[in-house]
Amino acid sequence: MGAYVVGGxxxxxxxxxxxxxKDLAYRVVRDCPECSDxxxxxxxxxxxxxxxxxxxxxxxxxxxxxxxxxxLRVESGESSGLAAVDLAASLVSSGRARRVLVLGVEKxxxxxTYTANYFYSLTLDYEYEVLRGISPPAYAALAMKELMxxxxxxxxxxxxxxxxxxxxxSVPHAMLRFKISLESFKDSQVxxxxxxxxxxxxxxxxxxxxxxxxxxNEGDSSPEIVYSGAxxxxxxxxxDRVSDLTASVGLLRRAAxxxxxxxxxxxxxxxxxxxxxxxxxxxxxxxxDDRCDLGGFEYLNLSGGLKARGHPxxxxxxxxxxxxxxxxxxxxxxxxxxxxxxxxxxxxxxDNSSRVVVLRR
Amino acid sequence: MEVGxxxxxxxxxxxxxxxxxxxxxxxxxxxxxxxxxxxxxxxxEEDEDAATxxxxxxxxxxxxxxxxxxxxxxxxxxxxxKPYAVKPSxxxxxxxxxxxxxxxxxxxxxxxxxxxxxxxxxxxLVKSGLARNTLVIGSDTAQANPGDLLDFTASSxxxxxxxxxxxxxxxxxxxxxxxxxxxxxxxxxxxSPYPEHAEIFTGEPAYFHHIVSAAKLLMEETGLRxxxxxxxxxxQPNGRFPLQVARMLGIPQEKVLxxxxxxxxxxxxxxxxxxxLAKLLEEARPRSRVLLVTFGSGAGSDAFSIxxxxxxxxxxxxxxxxxxxxxxxxxxxxxxxxxxxxLLLKNVGG
Amino acid sequence: xxxxxQQFWRIRENQYRLFITVCGSCGRKAILKRPVCxxxxxxxxxxxxxxxxxxLESFTKVYYRRNSSEDDLPKFIGVVxxxxxxxxxxxxxxxxxxxxxxxxxxxxxxRRYASDDPYGVIYYGIKFKPx
Ligand SMILES: [Zn+2]
Numbered sequence: 072m073g074a075y076v077v078g079g080x081x082x083x084x085x086x087x088x089x090x091x092x093k094d095l096a097y098r099v100v101r102d103c104p105e106c107s108d109x110x111x112x113x114x115x116x117x118x119x120x121x122x123x124x125x126x127x128x129x130x131x132x133x134x135x136x137x138x139x140x141x142x143l144r145v146e147s148g149e150s151s152g153l154a155a156v157d158l159a160a161s162l163v164s165s166g167r168a169r170r171v172l173v174l175g176v177e178k179x180x181x182x183x184t185y186t187a188n189y190f191y192s193l194t195l196d197y198e199y200e201v202l203r204g205i206s207p208p209a210y211a212a213l214a215m216k217e218l219m220x221x222x223x224x225x226x227x228x229x230x231x232x233x234x235x236x237x238x239x240x241s242v243p244h245a246m247l248r249f250k251i252s253l254e255s256f257k258d259s260q261v262x263x264x265x266x267x268x269x270x271x272x273x274x275x276x277x278x279x280x281x282x283x284x285x286x287x288n289e290g291d292s293s294p295e296i297v298y299s300g301a302x303x304x305x306x307x308x309x310x311d312r313v314s315d316l317t318a319s320v321g322l323l324r325r326a327a328x329x330x331x332x333x334x335x336x337x338x339x340x341x342x343x344x345x346x347x348x349x350x351x352x353x354x355x356x357x358x359x360d361d362r363c364d365l366g367g368f369e370y371l372n373l374s375g376g377l378k379a380r381g382h383p384x385x386x387x388x389x390x391x392x393x394x395x396x397x398x399x400x401x402x403x404x405x406x407x408x409x410x411x412x413x414x415x416x417x418x419x420x421x422d423n424s425s426r427v428v429v430l431r432r
Numbered sequence: 433m434e435v436g437x438x439x440x441x442x443x444x445x446x447x448x449x450x451x452x453x454x455x456x457x458x459x460x461x462x463x464x465x466x467x468x469x470x471x472x473x474x475x476x477e478e479d480e481d482a483a484t485x486x487x488x489x490x491x492x493x494x495x496x497x498x499x500x501x502x503x504x505x506x507x508x509x510x511x512x513x514k515p516y517a518v519k520p521s522x523x524x525x526x527x528x529x530x531x532x533x534x535x536x537x538x539x540x541x542x543x544x545x546x547x548x549x550x551x552x553x554x555x556x557l558v559k560s561g562l563a564r565n566t567l568v569i570g571s572d573t574a575q576a577n578p579g580d581l582l583d584f585t586a587s588s589x590x591x592x593x594x595x596x597x598x599x600x601x602x603x604x605x606x607x608x609x610x611x612x613x614x615x616x617x618x619x620x621x622x623x624s625p626y627p628e629h630a631e632i633f634t635g636e637p638a639y640f641h642h643i644v645s646a647a648k649l650l651m652e653e654t655g656l657r658x659x660x661x662x663x664x665x666x667x668q669p670n671g672r673f674p675l676q677v678a679r680m681l682g683i684p685q686e687k688v689l690x691x692x693x694x695x696x697x698x699x700x701x702x703x704x705x706x707x708x709l710a711k712l713l714e715e716a717r718p719r720s721r722v723l724l725v726t727f728g729s730g731a732g733s734d735a736f737s738i739x740x741x742x743x744x745x746x747x748x749x750x751x752x753x754x755x756x757x758x759x760x761x762x763x764x765x766x767x768x769x770x771x772x773x774x775l776l777l778k779n780v781g782g
Numbered sequence: 783x784x785x786x787x788q789q790f791w792r793i794r795e796n797q798y799r800l801f802i803t804v805c806g807s808c809g810r811k812a813i814l815k816r817p818v819c820x821x822x823x824x825x826x827x828x829x830x831x832x833x834x835x836x837x838l839e840s841f842t843k844v845y846y847r848r849n850s851s852e853d854d855l856p857k858f859i860g861v862v863x864x865x866x867x868x869x870x871x872x873x874x875x876x877x878x879x880x881x882x883x884x885x886x887x888x889x890x891x892x893r894r895y896a897s898d899d900p901y902g903v904i905y906y907g908i909k910f911k912p913x
Binding site for chain 3: 186188189198200205207208263264306307308309311313
């Protein structure tokens, strides 16, 4: 049995001080007609224990939105969203469920930034990385230095951020819908040399929903989930190079080979928590030339990516799948991607785990 | 059994606060540092404490002694700036050094002299056969009430010795004696962040009386005379007192200066005199006899006669030298000092 | 209390000392005392203690602020190649302004990792400083 994405919705990623986890979930479901008829709910979320003192968020969400269907929460750090879609596809394919609501929801603004930074750092190994003072931007900075030492220019990373901001302008739910210039990097605060705030994802609360069904919608062409895979990398401190994102690169290569798809012709959403990571992945895949020209990609992170659309940690993967779904169907902010395939890539930490979900129209 | 120092190690943080800056900030005349014999003092970083510094010194001492954690039967940690008011530092350091579980381990407190007392306890343990080797650590991140005279001197540093059989050791502990009275010259009450002292009263009846008495007792008991000592190291609360007490004992300045570290390091409390001894072990010619006299407020002194052995120069090469650590220095401002030592009142627990 | 004494107590050996896991199957070495080789999954492993000496291969000056971290910011996070050939990532301390250089020799030191101020436990562990 197949698994099809038949609908979804997304809230603007923002500092939603007036909305908690349950409110965000309700808001996004309210805006999603397809979300009502479901027999299973999977909530994707990374931080509720830390930011809202809540366990078993799946059940509390379905109770709040007035459903009486089985629910559970999926947590796999930053890649929770794609993990939830993966699980939804397998529930539907196996016949365990008919229509699954995948609900990505995250609050990152319940505490000051330094506390949010601490929560986010816990995607790393608390005992042997976090306690030792290692943080996500420290790894990203080390990876950036490695790439720069191997000839990748600084502008390559800045260029990615500029491109993401351009893409996000027309995306209704994007957090940062404005353009930035190379000039603005000069005044950007350093997180970890040479990495700056402008190399980092936008941090906001968010909720996104997609419905995964065993049957396509009648009369339209719901994209089918034709690939859903995951790979685990080595901890960054055990690699020869932090920037060797072998799990992501290997998984993307395998998905493309298996389906015979060309990433440059597909609607692709790459995990760009820090600008260095998509560049490292594209380099690993052999797509990066000396000029860092990514013009060969027709639909690369049209959402604006984590960089500009934003990164509500555990919800991000659901946003990605929703965006690809929209690009392949009735359009995202007026743009469509008439591609045969749409691919969402997500990872947690610096390639600790990598996940890929591919839709085919 | 004769007892000796089989290995030694020191640790002096690299950061230094200028005594002139302290004077300028707190409105002392710029000539005061010279009168105290102070140039600068060492400052530990924010993630350092008596345990971490003591660990470093002890690691070097064990390397020089050629012993492993299995060879250490007792750990004595002398400090008056324990990271925990209740909970031993000796256990932290022992575990981090891989010292076996079957051991004695305790923190000793007697102001600046606890580590010196640890040395004498060790002599007793080794002599009696209760221990083969002991590890004695003196380590302090000394506190001073900001703006107090102690602010010129109270500093951070550590020193450690492996005490064991004299045969094959770096220095033989020929004789030792202690002299203790109840003299309230310097103290810190429970819950008080900084010590108090009785200023001029810390001198004559406290520092000078105890050191002179202990030194004289040692000479009486051993029959040694002042001329028999090639070097003398005294507790060094500032740069002046050790020279004054030497004068009182009739010891020429040139025998004291090689072991005088305080003018450039500050008063490292439990490491103070023993840091001077470590320096001499690295610099003195074999067969030199050293008079070592500690002092701790409250008050007491231990006097030792120590003879440097032939192996000392070779062992000195096996670790960082005190002189090198004194030279490897980075100046910090009073504000950096305040941040490093946690002197600023902050909201915590967030 | 935010920090758990028992959690740290349980792992203190790996924090206080630098152990290396040597794999009897694939021959590779990895930092930390581990039950299983992270490269090949074999449990035919044994452990050795590092000398604590190494070379700084790379580093970054970090300003990223997280809970109660302002006391030790900015700080340096570096990649150290131990003389045993194993890499370890950790904090580099005892560094004055603009002193760090790639290729510098460094040695392991015991420092505070975290402290549950004002009344909780203090966590200690290995960092590195220039030799
Ligand atoms: Zn192996």
